[in-house]
Structure formats: C-alpha cells, structure tokens
Amino acid sequence: MFLITEKRALAPKVSLMKVKAPYVVKHAKPGQFVILRVEENGERVPMTITEANRVDGTITIIFQEIGATTFKMNQLNAGDYLHDFVGPLGRASELEGLKKVAVVGGGVGCAIAYPVAKALHDQGAIVHTIIGFRNKDLIFLEDEFNQCSDMLIVTTDDGSNGNQGFVTNALKKLLESGERYDEVFTIGPLPMMKFVSLTTKPFNIKTIVSMNPIMIDGTGMCGGCRVTVGNEMKFACVDGPDFDGHLVDFDEAIRRNQMYSPFEKRQLDENCNLLRGVKHD
Amino acid sequence: MINLSLKKNEMPLQDPKERINNFDEVSLGYSLEQAIDEAKRCLACKHKPCVKGCPVEIDIPRFIQKITQGEIEEAYQIIGESSSLPSVCGRVCPQETQCEELCVRAIKGESVAIGRLERFVADYHHNNKHLLIEHVQSNNHKIAVVGSGPSGISCAYDLAQLGYKVTMFEALHIPGGVLVYGIPEFRLPKEIVRTEIKTLQDLGVEIETNVIIGKTLSIEDLFEDGFEAVFIGTGAGLPKFMNIPGEMLNGVYSANEFLTRVNLMKAYHQSSATPIQMAKRVAVIGGGNVAVDAARCAKRLGAEEVSIVYRRSMKELPARLEEIEHAEEEGIIFKLLTNPVQIIGDEKGYVQSIECVQMELGEPDSSGRRRPLIKKDSNFIIEVESVIMAIGTTPNPLITSTTKGLDTNSSGCIITKDDSGKTSREMVFAGGDVVTGAATVILAMGAGRKSAHAIDMKIRSLNQK
Ligand SMILES: Cc1cc2nc3c(=O)[nH]c(=O)nc-3n(C[C@H](O)[C@H](O)[C@H](O)COP(=O)(O)OP(=O)(O)OC[C@H]3O[C@@H](n4cnc5c(N)ncnc54)[C@H](O)[C@@H]3O)c2cc1C
Ligand SMILES: Cc1cc2nc3c(=O)[nH]c(=O)nc-3n(C[C@H](O)[C@H](O)[C@H](O)COP(=O)(O)OP(=O)(O)OC[C@H]3O[C@@H](n4cnc5c(N)ncnc54)[C@H](O)[C@@H]3O)c2cc1C
Ligand code: SF4
Ligand code: SF4
Ligand code: FES
Numbered sequence: 134m135f136l137i138t139e140k141r142a143l144a145p146k147v148s149l150m151k152v153k154a155p156y157v158v159k160h161a162k163p164g165q166f167v168i169l170r171v172e173e174n175g176e177r178v179p180m181t182i183t184e185a186n187r188v189d190g191t192i193t194i195i196f197q198e199i200g201a202t203t204f205k206m207n208q209l210n211a212g213d214y215l216h217d218f219v220g221p222l223g224r225a226s227e228l229e230g231l232k233k234v235a236v237v238g239g240g241v242g243c244a245i246a247y248p249v250a251k252a253l254h255d256q257g258a259i260v261h262t263i264i265g266f267r268n269k270d271l272i273f274l275e276d277e278f279n280q281c282s283d284m285l286i287v288t289t290d291d292g293s294n295g296n297q298g299f300v301t302n303a304l305k306k307l308l309e310s311g312e313r314y315d316e317v318f319t320i321g322p323l324p325m326m327k328f329v330s331l332t333t334k335p336f337n338i339k340t341i342v343s344m345n346p347i348m349i350d351g352t353g354m355c356g357g358c359r360v361t362v363g364n365e366m367k368f369a370c371v372d373g374p375d376f377d378g379h380l381v382d383f384d385e386a387i388r389r390n391q392m393y394s395p396f397e398k399r400q401l402d403e404n405c406n407l408l409r410g411v412k413h414d
Numbered sequence: 415m416i417n418l419s420l421k422k423n424e425m426p427l428q429d430p431k432e433r434i435n436n437f438d439e440v441s442l443g444y445s446l447e448q449a450i451d452e453a454k455r456c457l458a459c460k461h462k463p464c465v466k467g468c469p470v471e472i473d474i475p476r477f478i479q480k481i482t483q484g485e486i487e488e489a490y491q492i493i494g495e496s497s498s499l500p501s502v503c504g505r506v507c508p509q510e511t512q513c514e515e516l517c518v519r520a521i522k523g524e525s526v527a528i529g530r531l532e533r534f535v536a537d538y539h540h541n542n543k544h545l546l547i548e549h550v551q552s553n554n555h556k557i558a559v560v561g562s563g564p565s566g567i568s569c570a571y572d573l574a575q576l577g578y579k580v581t582m583f584e585a586l587h588i589p590g591g592v593l594v595y596g597i598p599e600f601r602l603p604k605e606i607v608r609t610e611i612k613t614l615q616d617l618g619v620e621i622e623t624n625v626i627i628g629k630t631l632s633i634e635d636l637f638e639d640g641f642e643a644v645f646i647g648t649g650a651g652l653p654k655f656m657n658i659p660g661e662m663l664n665g666v667y668s669a670n671e672f673l674t675r676v677n678l679m680k681a682y683h684q685s686s687a688t689p690i691q692m693a694k695r696v697a698v699i700g701g702g703n704v705a706v707d708a709a710r711c712a713k714r715l716g717a718e719e720v721s722i723v724y725r726r727s728m729k730e731l732p733a734r735l736e737e738i739e740h741a742e743e744e745g746i747i748f749k750l751l752t753n754p755v756q757i758i759g760d761e762k763g764y765v766q767s768i769e770c771v772q773m774e775l776g777e778p779d780s781s782g783r784r785r786p787l788i789k790k791d792s793n794f795i796i797e798v799e800s801v802i803m804a805i806g807t808t809p810n811p812l813i814t815s816t817t818k819g820l821d822t823n824s825s826g827c828i829i830t831k832d833d834s835g836k837t838s839r840e841m842v843f844a845g846g847d848v849v850t851g852a853a854t855v856i857l858a859m860g861a862g863r864k865s866a867h868a869i870d871m872k873i874r875s876l877n878q879k
Contacts, residue, residue, distance in 0.1 A: 156624075156625060156630050156631065157630060159630070159631065159635070160629070160630070160631075160632070170587060174680060174683070174685050174686050174687065175687050176679070176687040176688050177587075177679070177688075201687060202687060216587070217587040217623070217624050218624060219585070219587070219624040219625070219626060219630070220626075220629070220630065221629060221630070222626070222629060349671065349674055349675065349679070349688075350585070350586065350674065352585050352586075352626060352629075352651070352810060352812060353651070353652050353810045353811075353812070354595075354651040354652065354653070354670055354674070354810065355653070355668060355670050355671035355674050356653045356655070356667075356668035356670065356671055357667075357668075357671045359655075359662065361662055366655060366657075366661070366662070371810070371811075371812070382662075385662050385763070388664060388762070388763040389662065389664060389763075391664075392664045392665075392691070393689040393691075
C-alpha cells in the first residue's frame with residue numbers, strides 16, 4: 134500500500150498527488166512513468182512522474198479525471214492509500230546535449246511536459262514553452278513553467294485568457310519568424326501531437342512525442358501498448374514512451390486508444406451509479 | 415495386489431457443457447479410493463524407468479507405493495525431496511512426454527497416472543496438513559530472488575529451508591509468474607498458487623511486489639543493499655508477433671495480453687475494472703499450451719466459434735495431450751496445416767477476418783519436426799472479430815540491458831555456465847525460462863532448486879576462507 138501524502142486540485146478535474154514510494158524515487162528520471170492501481174481488482178493505469186523527491190521519498194503525479202479509474206483516484210485524499218504503485222517505467226527522455234528546445238504541451242499533457250522543461254532548463258538549455266488549454270479555468274502549472282522557460286506562451290481554444298488559438302499556430306509562428314530549435318518536445322492528446330509533428334516537418338526539426346497507448350503491465354509483457362514507428366512495431370512501455378513524431382503512425386494510435394471506449398463509458402456510469410437498477414449486459 | 419486394468423482410472427471432470435460457462439477447475443481430482451486403486455497399477459519396477467523421464471527425478475515408485483498403503487503424507491514427503499510444487503506440476507506437467515512416456519505399463523495399455531497421483535498427494539496434503547513450519551535457524555546471509563514464477567519460488571523455498579534470509583522481488587502486483595498471469599484458473603486454481611506463496615512467507619521469505627529489477631532497483635543496488643547473491647528467474651515474457659499485415663488492428667491480442675486481462679486482472683468478473691473484447695468468433699494462432707489456454711478462455715468469455723490455427727498437424731501440436739482433449743470436448747475447432755498471411759480489418763480498423771494458406775509437411779527441419787510448406791493458391795478467409803497471437807515469447811531485456819557483464823545469447827536468454835545456473839557475473843545465478851526460453855514449470859522449478867544449492871555451496875565456501 135502506498136500512502137498519499139498530499140492531494141490538491143490544480144484545475145477542474147485536474148489534481149496533483151504526492152505518493153510515498155521511496156523505491157520508485159531512487160532512479161526516476163524525466164519522461165518516465167509509474168503504473169498504479171487504486172484498489173484490489175482495479176485497473177492498472179499509467180501516470181507520468183512529474184517530480185521525484187529524493188528527500189521525502191515521494192513521487193508527484195498530476196492526473197486528469199477522464200474515466201472510471203481517474204474518477205476514483207480523485208476521490209482519494211492525503212492519508213489514503215493507493216493499492217499498487219510501480220516504476221519508474223519506460224525510458225527517460227533523451228535530453229543530453231540539447232541547447233535550445235521548444236516544449237509544447239496540451240491539456241493534462243502539460244503535467245508530462247513540465248519535468249522535461251524543468252530538466253532542460255536545469256541543464257542550461259534555452260526553453261521556449263507553449264502550453265494550450267480549452268479555456269482559462271483549465272490552466273495549471275503556469276507559474277512552474279514560467280520559472281523554467283525563457284519564453285512562455287499560453288493559448289486557449291476559446292481565447293478566454295486573451296490568447297486564442299491552438300499550440301500549433303503559436304509554434305508555427307515562431308518557426309516562421311525564424312526561431313530554430315535542436316528539438317521540439319510535444320506532449321498532449323494524440324491529435325495535437327500529430328499536428329505538432331506535421332507543423333515541424335517542413336522545418337526539418339526533430340520532434341519527440343510522448344505516446345500514451347493503453348497499457349497493462351508496463352514491462353514489455355503484453356504487447357498491448359504497441360505503436361508503429363517508422364513501419365516498425367514498438368512497445369511504448371519499454372521502447373518509449375518518447376518516439377520520433379515524424380515516424381509515428383498517429384491515426385493508428387488514435388484508433389487503438391478507442392478500443393475499449395464502450396466498456397470504459399459503462400464503467401464510469403457504474404461508478405456514478407447511473408446504472409443502478411438498470412439491466413445491462 | 416496389482417491392478418491389471420490397461421487403462422488409467424478416469425479423472426472426474428466437470429461436464430463440458432457446464433464448464434464452458436465458468437472458470438472453475440475442469441479436472442476434479444481423484445478420491446482417496448480412486449488414487450489407491452490407480453496406485454496399485456504401478457509395478458514398482460526395480461530399474462524405475464519413469465524416474466528418468468522426470469526432470470527432477472521424483473522417486474515415483476516409492477511415493478506411489480506409499481499411496482497403496484494409504485500413507486499419503488509419507489508419499490508427500492517423498493515427492494518433497496525432489497519437488498517443491500507438486501500440486502502445480504501434477505496438474506500442468508506434460509506427463510505424456512516425460513515420466514508417463516517411459517512407464518512400462520504404457521507398453522501395453524495406458525501408463526500409470528503418475529501426474530494425477532502426484533496431484534492427489536499434494537492436494538491431500540494441503541487439505542489435511544496441520545502445518546508445522548519448523549523455524550530454521552537463520553544463518554543471516556541475505557539472498558535476492560528476482561521473479562516469483564516457479565523457478566523463483568523453488569529457489570526461495572530451498573534457500574529459506576537452508577536458513578537464508580530471502581527477499582523475492584516481483585514486477586507485477588501479485589506473485590506467481592505465469593502460474594497467475596498465464597495459466598487459467600480452470601486449469602490451475604489460483605488458490606493453489608496462493609497456498610504455495612503463503613508457505614514461502616511462513617518460511618520467512620519476504621515478498622516485494624511492484625518492484626522491477628533493472629528499473630526500480632538495479633542488480634548493483636541489490637548487492638549494495640547487502641544481498642550476497644542474486645537469483646534471476648524472470649521468465650520469458652516478451653511476446654512475439656508474426657510480422658504480417660494487420661497485426662495493429664483493434665482486436666488483435668498477444669496471448670499474454672489476452673490471458674493477463676483474463677487471469678491476472680480477472681476481466682471475466684463483473685467486479686473487474688479491466689476491459690476485454692467480447693468477440694463472437696476468435697482465431698488463436700499457435701499450437702502450444704498458451705494457444706489452447708487462450709482458446710478455452712475465449713470460449714468461456716462467450717465466443718461461439720473459437721479456432722486454433724496451427725501450421726503443422728495434430729501430431730506436432732506441442733500442447734499437453736489432456737488439454738487438447740479437453741479443448742476438443744469444449745468445441746474448440748482445430749484448423750491444422752493452416753497459417754495466416756494477413757489480418758483484414760473493417761473501415762473502422764477492427765478485425766474482420768484473417769486470410770490463411772494451407773500447409774503441407776515437408777522434410778524434417780533442425781528441430782526434427784517436419785517443416786511446413788505453403789500449398790500454392792490455397793488462400794482462404796476465416797471470418798473472426800478477434801485474433802490472438804500465441805506464437806512464442808522471449809526473455810525481456812529489463813535486467814540484461816541494465817546489468818554490466820551479464821552475457822546473453824542471440825535470443826536474449828541469459829547464458830549459464832552449467833546447470834547450477836552460474837552466469838558470467840560473480841554471485842548472479844539464473845534459471846527457468848529466462849535461461850532456456852519458454853519451457854515448462856517443472857524445468858523452471860528444477861533450475862531454481864539447483865541454483866539454490868549452488869548458491870549455498872558458494873556462500874559456504876566463501877565463509878570458510
Ligand atoms: C505513458 C503514459 C503516461 C501517462 N501519463 C498521464 C499523466 O501524467 N496524467 C494523466 O492524467 N494521464 C496520463 N496518462 C493517461 C492515463 O493513463 C489515462 O488517462 C487513464 O488510464 C484513464 O483511465 P480511466 O479509467 O480513468 O479512463 P477510461 O475511461 O478507462 O479511459 C479513457 C481513455 O484513457 C485511455 N486509457 C484507458 N485505460 C488506459 C490504460 N490502462 N493505459 C493507458 N491509457 C488508458 C484510453 O485512451 C481511454 O480511451 C498516461 C498514459 C500513458 C500510457
Ligand atoms: C499460458 C501458458 C500456459 C502454460 N502451460 C504450461 C503447462 O501446462 N505446463 C508447463 O509445464 N508449462 C506451461 N507453461 C510454461 C510455464 O508456465 C513456464 O515455463 C514457467 O512458468 C517458467 O517459470 P519461470 O519461473 O522461469 O518464469 P515465469 O513463470 O515467467 O515468472 C517470471 C516472473 O518474473 C517476473 N519478472 C520479469 N522481469 C522482472 C524484473 N525485471 N524484475 C522483477 N520481476 C520480474 C515476471 O513478472 C514473472 O512474475 C505455460 C506458459 C504459459 C504462458
Ligand atoms: S514432476 Fe512432472 S515429470 Fe516429474 S513425476 Fe511429476 S508429473 Fe511426472
Ligand atoms: S515405470 Fe510405471 S509401473 Fe514402473 S515404477 Fe514407474 S510408474 Fe510404476
Ligand atoms: S504495457 Fe504491456 S507491453 Fe507495454
């Protein structure tokens with residue numbers, strides 16, 4: 134059992150959680166993730182490590198409530214326990230030697246982008262960050278990003294923060310104005326990463342995406358997390374989650390992530406007791 | 415009085431019509447009378463041919479004689495001299511190619527039902543024992559066992575009995591390895607695995623689940639933490655795919671994923687949060703135990719038509735004979751001499767059918783089995799919504815890629831110097847599927863034992879100096 138030492142909301146349906154997991158802390162690096170189970174018989178779900186605190190032995194994760202498991206997670210508070218918590222999984226992001234980088238995050242993906250931006254900043258790289266949200270109420274980590282970015286652009290789909298647009302537009306503007314980067318890191322919903330990759334392609338800038346396929350074990354045992362990269366089959370949990378965005382088959386990945394949509398919907402409804410007393414198969 | 419019947423005492427089974435609707439164990443086990451009666455078929459051969467067929471050399475006639483005298487606990491102790499998992503091996507060993515193949519009674523008629531008797535003895539022991547764990551005097555030497563499958567379990571068991579302080583590290587949230595995530599409940603009830611694990615814990619073995627060696631902690635960390643030797647029994651869990659078009663379609667599973675969802679995550683239970691596709695028609699590619707298990711699970715999840723697609727003939731099918739028979743009784747279709755060439759999807763990217771070719775058998779290949787060759791223009795379509803790939807696994811590289819000086823072969827298997835499991839790294843031992851590639855429970859168990867004794871010898875010799 135893994136003790137939750139802190140829990141707070143960052144935005145509607147987005148929460149930060151600190152979990153005591155001294156083993157996981159030891160070797161954790163930016164870009165890696167954990168797999169957790171909320172309870173016995175719970176699903177195994179992956180979450181990126183936002184921060185590994187070597188002093189108090191906690192791992193910080195930031196998650197968005199989107200389905201049954203994340204709903205249950207959001208009911209928990211400091212003092213409660215997670216049933217299982219294993220990591221660090223996946224390969225760390227390769228940041229060595231990078232001098233100037235654009236980090237592009239979308240929605241909850243910003244939680245995943247943050248440790249990468251911070252590590253780059255800490256190693257002395259110039260970091261331009263673009264983060265996008267649907268509206269201004271959903272913005273989180275703005276201060277944290279501010280501290281580790283040489284330039285920060287925050288966009289909203291509806292313009293409620295005064296800067297309407299998608300992250301891809303902002304990135305394109307920078308590139309068109311002549312900004313050049315050693316690499317672009319992008320983390321967010323699959324369609325967003327797809328379009329960021331398409332945006333950087335004509336400029337020939339290496340673009341790293343963080344894939345989030347459906348996972349079970351996270352150790353290379355099930356193959357459920359497979360993605361096609363450069364016409365090769367890769368297991369995101371051990372070969373990734375970072376891949377070259379110009380080589381990833383995004384349409385396939387989008388389709389594969391929807392595999393269990395009907396089941397997930399039902400699972401969530403059951404949680405909310407919408408189905409109580411209703412017969413279903 | 416010798417029982418001259420040419421046939422084994424039949425194993426009581428759950429009715430096939432019933433059992434395809436549940437995950438309860440198929441074989442119900444002998445009663446005491448049936449066991450004694452079967453045991454009387456054994457001729458107690460002086461030269462014990464059967465023993466040579468058993469990878470761990472259980473003294474078969476000796477334990478069977480005890481059964482005829484009704485001394486079941488004594489029989490258990492005899493098996494225990496050679497095996498620490500009889501309740502498992504009695505159920506899952508491919509007896510027909512091991513002990514039972516060499517039984518003299520098999521020359522005319524059926525062999526003695528050695529596996530069923532072994533299972534009976536182990537179950538009887540577990541149901542009737544008043545367990546007195548003798549607390550072995552600790553020798554204060556710390557050993558790490560990585561992986562909690564049969565090799566790790568047997569290694570930890572023997573080391574604990576020798577007085578070592580053993581910590582077992584397991585990547586998943588439940589210990590047991592393939593015994594919990596792969597082999598289904600209806601063939602090996604998880605309660606049995608839990609009992610074995612509980613015995614380990616009673617012996618003082620610490621089990622740390624949710625720790626991946628090579629990720630969470632390295633082999634170096636283990637030595638720094640004071641472990642004096644490490645046994646690696648991490649199995650062969652990395653699934654292979656065929657590299658044919660369509661393997662990324664929705665509805666294509668590796669057998670590991672399918673079985674893990676069903677067994678480990680209990681997707682067949684309403685209470686489980688883990689989803690699984692409920693397909694009406696399923697094709698399983700492969701012919702080993704893994705393929706047969708996946709097919710029978712699919713049937714139990716409600717599939718109407720389940721086929722096993724295998725490129726050789728029934729004779730070469732590597733699965734245990736008993737499981738093939740049970741699968742046939744359950745209505746699993748065997749499409750033999752058949753090989754898929756591509757998986758075809760619908761416009762939404764879900765599996766619609768597989769295209770296969772017919773095969774014929776040519777000359778024997780390096781494995782001694784006749785090589786399957788494609789029959790020209792024999793392509794045909796099987797309509798299915800789900801395809802499960804059960805064509806083999808290799809060891810995962812989590813440890814070998816993060817440990818310096820640990821040699822592996824081209825298949826990623828750890829190389830050992832002899833059958834004691836010594837690796838190229840000082841004080842690191844390995845055994846089971848991670849060394850041999852996917853094999854059997856009894857071989858993994860035997861390897862774990864041998865390493866335990868080699869570790870003991872090594873530590874003793876170091877401490878004498
Ligand atoms: C490497 C990796 C890192 C991730 N990091 C974060 C993070 O830092 N913060 C965060 O909020 N989310 C993260 N995710 C996504 C997170 O795992 C899913 O949101 C979560 O599993 C949803 O579970 P649910 O039961 O609440 O939703 P469900 O209703 O079950 O699913 C909703 C959607 O989530 C995805 N999903 C469902 N089950 C899984 C699964 N077992 N593995 C992966 N995806 C799944 C599917 O696309 C699905 O359609 C990450 C995913 C991966 C693979
Ligand atoms: C579906 C199926 C059916 C089978 N049926 C039969 C049968 O009928 N008869 C038979 O004899 N054999 C059968 N086998 C084969 C048999 O189960 C294996 O040969 C045996 O389990 C191998 O044992 P092992 O201890 O080497 O490894 P495993 O049982 O594979 O256990 C390895 C364990 O190590 C863990 N692990 C892996 N990497 C790490 C790491 N880095 N750190 C920590 N832990 C790690 C894994 O999670 C796993 O729990 C079957 C296999 C499968 C998959
Ligand atoms: S362990 Fe396996 S091979 Fe050995 S006697 Fe038992 S069933 Fe036969
Ligand atoms: S070979 Fe058969 S009959 Fe002879 S001792 Fe072994 S089990 Fe008994
Ligand atoms: S999650 Fe199972 S192989 Fe990646």
